[in-house]
Amino acid sequence: MSTPVRPRRSVLFMPGSNPRALEKARSLPADVVVIDLEDAVAPDAKEEARARVAATLQEGGFAPREVVVRTNGVDTPWFDEDIAMIAAASARGEGPDALLLPKVSDPETLHVVGRMLEAGGAAPSLRVWAMIETPAGVLRALDIALAAKNPVTRLAALVLGTNDLSKETGARIVPGRAPMTGWLSHCVLAARAGGIEVLDAVWNDFRDLAGFSRECREAAAMGFDGKTLIHPDQIGPCNAAFSPSEPEVAAARALIALFDRPENAGKGVVQMEGRMVERMHADIARRLVTLAEAIERRN
Numbered sequence: 001m002s003t004p005v006r007p008r009r010s011v012l013f014m015p016g017s018n019p020r021a022l023e024k025a026r027s028l029p030a031d032v033v034v035i036d037l038e039d040a041v042a043p044d045a046k047e048e049a050r051a052r053v054a055a056t057l058q059e060g061g062f063a064p065r066e067v068v069v070r071t072n073g074v075d076t077p078w079f080d081e082d083i084a085m086i087a088a089a090s091a092r093g094e095g096p097d098a099l100l101l102p103k104v105s106d107p108e109t110l111h112v113v114g115r116m117l118e119a120g121g122a123a124p125s126l127r128v129w130a131m132i133e134t135p136a137g138v139l140r141a142l143d144i145a146l147a148a149k150n151p152v153t154r155l156a157a158l159v160l161g162t163n164d165l166s167k168e169t170g171a172r173i174v175p176g177r178a179p180m181t182g183w184l185s186h187c188v189l190a191a192r193a194g195g196i197e198v199l200d201a202v203w204n205d206f207r208d209l210a211g212f213s214r215e216c217r218e219a220a221a222m223g224f225d226g227k228t229l230i231h232p233d234q235i236g237p238c239n240a241a242f243s244p245s246e247p248e249v250a251a252a253r254a255l256i257a258l259f260d261r262p263e264n265a266g267k268g269v270v271q272m273e274g275r276m277v278e279r280m281h282a283d284i285a286r287r288l289v290t291l292a293e294a295i296e297r298r299n
């Protein structure tokens with residue numbers, strides 16, 4: 001499993017048509033800001049929002065946050081111009097770090113979009129994140145994630161969309177997400193098989209921070225790297241849930257030090273305070289420490 005060297009705990013969506021939110025995002029403690037051109041922008045505001053997003057990218061000022069732009073769907077009348085705008089901004093060195101493609105249902109789409117970005121002159125550093133939010137997308141999540149092995153696709157992350165999944169399947173969004181946990185875990189596995197990151201879906205009831213915090217902890221336990229958000233109030237609890245705690249970091253450092261002792265040099269397994277630990281646990285501990293150090297630098 002790859003270690004995200006950049007924390008992507010809190011990934012905050014905002015409408016590309018909302019100048020106040022775009023301005024505010026430059027000072028919020030989210031790891032990533034996602035500027036939306038899709039569902040958060042009304043059809044008759046698409047052109048204006050795209051122009052605003054282009055100007056916002058040119059203005060910059062989001063660092064150290066990563067900036068991602070969600071395009072409209074590939075089968076919409078706005079998609080070609082969304083891609084052209086992002087590729088042109090990227091070619092000028094104005095970012096974004098990634099584009100987020102909604103409703104990806106097959107790997108072929110990623111190849112098509114990759115070639116469009118290439119033709120538009122996008123910088124090689126521009127990544128593609130794919131939203132898994134259709135029944136076919138969930139069923140083909142492995143094929144989609146494995147498309148990351150082909151550099152043409154630029155694929156770097158899967159992002160879950162449970163609102164669209166609920167709409168398409170009839171499955172309810174309930175506390176604990178029992179109707180969907182199988183799908184969510186399947187996508188975590190698929191992303192890891194493809195060697196890419198995976199981000200959990202949004203929690204709509206943004207005034208219920210207790211319920212939201214619980215869902216963040218569940219998502220972290222399932223293996224998600226972070227969670228997508230819709231409101232600034234969600235950033236703090238989300239960062240907390242996806243950050244290793246001080247005791248966890250201390251325990252990880254102790255475990256690494258144990259295997260580094262000369263008397264344990266040739267050993268595959270040792271005991272630590274009555275628990276069996278193997279070298280794989282040292283690998284897990286190193287990953288946790290690497291993430292904690294990246295968060296520390298980010299702070």
Ligand SMILES: CC(C)(COP(=O)(O)OP(=O)(O)OC[C@H]1O[C@@H](n2cnc3c(N)ncnc32)[C@H](O)[C@@H]1OP(=O)(O)O)[C@@H](O)C(=O)NCCC(=O)NCCSC(=O)C[C@H](O)C(=O)O
Binds near residue numbers: 021036161229230232
């Ligand atoms: C949901 C909201 C419309 C609520 O906005 P608002 O009524 O303005 O809330 P507040 O008054 O509590 O806001 C307080 C201040 O915070 C700023 N704000 C609010 N939201 C954001 C944000 N997302 N980013 C940055 N700043 C934000 C307000 O401007 C206030 O600022 P101030 O003036 O200083 O007081 C709103 O939160 C919102 O639009 N959220 C994002 C919605 C969105 O982008 N949706 C699309 C992505 S989710 C999705 O598509 C799911 C997926 O695809 C799926 O299928 O599941």
Ligand SMILES: [Mg+2]
Binds near residue numbers: 133161163164
């Ligand atoms: Mg959606």
